Amino acid sequence: MASLLDRHPRLVLENCGSGGLRMDYAQLAVAQLQSTSDQQDPFRYPPIAAAAATAATPEQAAVWAYPSRTTASTKSPHPHRHSSAADTSPASSAS
Structure with a gap:
């Protein structure tokens, strides 16, 4: 690879x-x-990305995962943290 x-x-x-x-x-x-x-789940990837600096420099550590709308809404361990602004308006939260 070096000669390449x-x-x-x-x-x-x-x-x-x-x-x-x-x-x-x-x-x-x-x-x-x-x-x-190769992990693509945005809720499982942060510890991997954080630990990557123990083996490679941060400049070398490539992170290719990104959350999709489907992943964020269906796989979140904290679904209430991913609500839209419309879901948290005073009118919609009044019971």
Whole structure:
């Protein structure tokens, strides 16, 4: 990989072994990015992203997950934290 980067200095390489669960320091020495996980659940990903800095530099740790509207509304362990502004208006919360 190093010789490839010598020939193509603007090339960006990402290391991804086992969905980011396997980080190889020999690969990290030449790859600019390290995938941290294939996890896509935004409520399970934060601890993975936080722990990634124990193995790779924050600049190398690639996080590709993002919450979708469906995921945020159906899988939240705290569904009340994801209500819309319309759901929390005084008129709609009056009983």
